[in-house]
Amino acid sequence: MKHRPAARHGKFWLSLGLRAVLLMAGASMAGPASAAEPPSVTTMVRKSAAPGETLKVTLGGKGLAGDVRLWTSFGPPMPLADTPPDNGKTDGYCTFAVNVPAGTPLGMHALRVISPNGVSTTLPFLIDDLPTVEKKGGNQSLATAQELTIPGGVDGRVDNLSRDYYRFRVAAGQTVSFEVFCRRLGSPMDASLYLYDAKGRILAYSDDAEGLSTDPQFVYTFAKEGDYIVELRDIRYAGGDAFGYHLRIGDFPCVHTALPLAVKRGSTTRVDFAGVSCSDATPAMAAVPADWAEDWFPVSTRRSTGSSSAFATLAVVAADDVLDREPNNHQPQAQQIELGPSISGRFDDRGDIDQFTFSATKGQRYQFAGFTREIGAPSDLTFRVLNSEGKAIASADDNGTSEGTLDVTFPADGTYTLELVDLNKRGGPQYSYRVVPSLYRPGFSLSASTDTVNVPAGGTASLVVTAARRDYPGPIEIEVRGLPQGFRAGAARLGPGINSATVTISATPDAASMSLADVTIIGSARVQETAFEATASLVDALRGRWSGVTQVNPRFAESVVLTVAPARGITLNVDPAEVVFGPSLKATVKVTATRAAGFDGPIKLVTSPEKDGLPANITAELKPIEAGATEAVVTLTANEKAAKGPFSIALSGVHEKDKVVTTAAVPNLGLRLQEAFQLAAVPMATPMLARGSTLKLKVNVTRNPAYAGEVRLVCEKLPAGVTAPEIVLKADQVEAELTLSAAADATVGMASEVILRASSPAEAKISSTIPLPAFSVQ
Template sequence: MIFQKHAQCLFNCVTAMALLSSSLWAQAVCLPAPRLLTTFPMGGEVGSTVEVSITGDNIEDVDLLSFSHPGITAIPKVNDKGIPVPNTFVVSIKKDCPVGIHEARVMTRLGVSSSRVFNVGSLSEISQVKPNTTLDKAMPLAVDSICNASMTQKAIDFYSFEAQQGQRIVVDCAAKGIDSKLNPVLIVADAKGNDLLVERRGGALDFEVPADGKYIIKVHDLTFNGGSAYFYRLALKAISKDEAIVRLPSTKTVSSFSWPPEGLAENAAASETEPNNDHAQPQKITLPCDISGSFFPAADVDTFEFAAKKGDVWWVEVASERLGLPTDPSIVVQKVTGEGKDETLTDVVELTDISSPIKVSSNGYSYDGPPYNPGSADILGKVEIKEDGNYRLQLTDLFGGTRNDPRNIYRLIIRKAQPDFALVGWALHMNLRNGDRNALSKPIALRGGATIPLEIVAVRRDGFNGDINLTMSGLPEGVTATGLKIPAGKSKGIMLVTAKANAPRGLSSATLTGTADINGTPVTRPCFMASMAWPVPNAWSEIPNPRLLVDVPVSVSNSEQAPITISAKEQKVLEVAEGEKLTIPLVQTLRSDFSGTKMSLKTYGEGFERTPAFDVPLNEETSQAVLDLGKLKTPPGDYTIAFYGSAVAKYRYNPEAVTIAEATLQRLQEESTAIAAELKTLTESAKTATEADQATVKESVQAVTEKQKANAAALKVAQQQLKSATAKAKPKDIVDIVVSTPITIRVNPAEKK
């Protein structure tokens, strides 16, 4: 009986959750944005020209394929009749274009798309020829070349190469580092397919050729997934015996934005010297220092000893994870007293991770924080010396006992305080409590009248704790940017990017920076942008994969406008006396129908976040906000604020496409009627034509019949296009972030009584 009650209770809960989930999932999150999903091939040799095909979401009317470096240009490919081939471009890579990672994007009806990595290399390149999923169909690959390919699902891709005894061959596969979903497994086999060397962890194969002859490379996904999203670049290189392996270029993790410190030399001044693995053999160093080393062999513990004086404060920074390595550095600093058997070690401090300056999502999407982690497994902390003496610093990889790779390097810096900061930002995600499992790439693609909020986060270095003012320049016509600064002692600010309602279509590469006063000197640092490598509509079924972007493109579209624009009625500085209430008349410009009649708004801006949420109507054009400066205890000064919330719009996707499809269908129907009449006339003429004219009439009938067939085929396509456009244009509930245009407030000192 008890079991039955529990079972019935569980069934009721599951049923309720299912009903709730189905209703929530029916409501889409975020207005459609253009997203570039694949380019093929994924790169090219410097100085070459390559034909590139693309796929993506919401990328109708693509008229430009652009790149983050001016040394890469593209023009649409045209067919023999001079008509552009859909989603295909001819890409030219200049000889002076830097080798490495670049960003590719398309300009669409809705503006600029999210990016996809485009690689420029120095080796000759080819593209995969299918099928090559059996040994007998292995695709030949020349040494010192790269093959662009996509993984075949539930299969193995085979390649063959010729090599000589004693050659050192490196087989490398770029996948995760170029935005692919592939987890590559690499195998070198003999000519019969017998495995000789295997790599399952994403590393490169270092293969010494045992005898002259033919060898096989096998590539497959770790779980045998495949498809267009599982692309890769397979490199086959011959290197000398003592040459270090240089991996194919890779994107940077979000955490890497805080490395390196400004002004750091490219190479460390010193290196760790083995053996330094225990307290009996510490490496003597003098502070300050800059040391390079590696967590090798497995379970390596590097020990350094230095002298320090009471009152010294040293800042310690380690980079390893931020170099793109699977490491987790940890440091223990101890004071040394006595010698030999009488030696005593006293813990001073333990330094571990660079914690995230803001709370990060606990589940990969924006439920209780952003789906981006600006923290790192690396180290940034201080050591305060309480008394004169000798000290030992032990540096280790926390989980290094399972790793045995000399390429797991680190950089250790111990310095006096050099106050500074590093910045990273991303387009804000929704913070719905239920149903929102999206971790989407969100390009800065503005609709007319829209404001996109960017969340800007700072990692503060060596005790810096001041204001950081945010600026953005190089914007398209009709677009402005307003930074809500990162206040002293805080880690987060907001950049508001706004497009006028009548802004012309445009695209530019913007510059996003932060400026602070450090010891009386203005210091400006770049702000890196982060984005999702792939749009993930449900982070419970797929782990999001964020990364840093190379640049900051901003676009505005004149194809659509924001469903709603909220702004202050008066576009001027609003003045108020300290301690008083400020009433701000607001205007809602409505361009859509909405689910519900009101929207709850909160407030961005230094000190104004404590303003209680308030409602504005979604069926009226005016409202007001009231700020109680007495309760907020806002001191005199100039402030910039904005109001934000979320609304469910009855969104119609590209209704203009319906109008165009209807016009096209009508034109074809009229042509069909005319063709039928022409064919009828010719058929009647054939009955009375003379024998001499019969051949000519038959030719005419044949030509018009072919025209009728072509028209019928075009009609079928047009009917399908109209059906598709109509379905897409049906009103759909979509919830998205709504942010007002920035509002400037001046709080004047209270009048003395």
């Protein structure tokens, strides 16, 4: 999702009643906003707009006064509107003049508020070609229903213990589609939609339309001309400022997904649609440029005689999708495929089974990942892989709101069949699915904790990255890719066995404010001697913020936005940025503080997170930076069980004075835990030791930077009759010459198990070993 620089157009008056609601909402939030607080939005009056529309968008929340602008995914930043007269002067709300370019694709888009204090989190926003009005209020009964002209849409919010009614007129025989966007727009509203005739009799109802994240959707054909009413409410009668909705009523197809669900980059593909009422939806032609940068592509459709649209999102892939082709219900009919391209299909009828036959070789391990509910389809996918005799060799069901993954290792060369079916044997025009086969590879996937990072000028901010490992326990290097000038990321590593790490991003004091940058969080590793990369997903973080929505648009899935926020009262740094030590060793770093005037109290240092913020078997002695002081020393200690490898830790400082608490992050500290001693034996020119003689062997010793003392060298597992005197290297010595002596009766043969141990004379636990080069005793 690219953050582009824009434009001021349009006039639209906000009703006095709604302004009062927003003012009260802002006033009710916990105290006045701090001057350095980034904008936050809890209420948005308009949740949609049409291509080419000029409108005003009013937001409620905090930090919305002053030089604020509206970033959009469909154009450059939008300025404050010139009305109402107090616009931009009240912390609790503001109104923007928004111009939507005529060619803006339909579907899910995004807004953010940006100010000198930072940027808000993402606000989902719908581009919809239905003419849309705002809820006027006072429409909480059948008798006072707000009049609508259809096709049309309504942006509104529902109050607690309330419901909203809308009246419209239809012709006899007219078919009308009804749909509500709530959860898919991040609203906590669990919407229910009722259709009444003029006498208040219920004609149709939808609560949780399958596949649409609990949002309602249905189609109704009216037998008689006349006035009809829809009621919209939360199923629990909950409501409030955040309980917003976008109601759509029109002649659009009721679409769940496109079909196929993926198209090839650099190609033009016919796209049909899956949904409860889209048999007459006009196919779309998806022309994806070869240089298309995103992994998704928007498409839309209308009925052949319709005036309003439905929309969907395609995955963009490197190879053409395989499209399910009936009949393929049984192995003799199974559709022949090659493993590799993804599969798009649909269970056309109740009990429909789709089977795909392919060749595999013994020992190949494949995974088949399913996608339905998280992309808008209602199918509850189950998988089986059958051998040529029809016997199942592997099966899998769903994994919560995702369809799970079937993991199979093929026992022999041969022909196999992938069988797909809905768990409850459901079928119909909306029951689409996508399956992605991939050759199994050890590695990992990543998730990030937030899509928004406000970095204090001259300071540091952080987010958390979590790994789900697949048969790979080793280190993962974390990179923040796409950082603009003025920003840098601290070393971030998931060491062996570590599944979560804090990533820090720092800004220079003069980094540009009021500017947004898209970055991605990338994890890389050498897995089985091959480079492996994964991009952190934001889906789980957004689900948590958007009321547990199942369907997160791929537009939001990976892009983290960062900007500069005002400097804080304290800025912390660490020196050095990386330390090397190891089991049974210690290292020290210095945390330094730059204080603004008045920030002269003690600064408590803690790990981030405070609990489990250090790798196992490592402790940190964290002393505060005393009042008025500018530095403190942190001592890190690894016990003998500490794992070796690259790690990183994050610290933060807490300053409290006059009940004002200020927290500042410290740039990540890199840790490299290594052996106490690196030993290298120089190869012997003639590795033979005769009885009654000696053999010389040179050894180089490199000390761990955390150890500067003497080193004792001892040979272990020598053959009977062979000896080597102990050597102690002084602190400034790095090379030793071992002398192996064979007695006259020494055991003859190859000596291939001799170990050289280097240890600290003062602490035996500080030691390292290597095998000595083999030699023969003759």
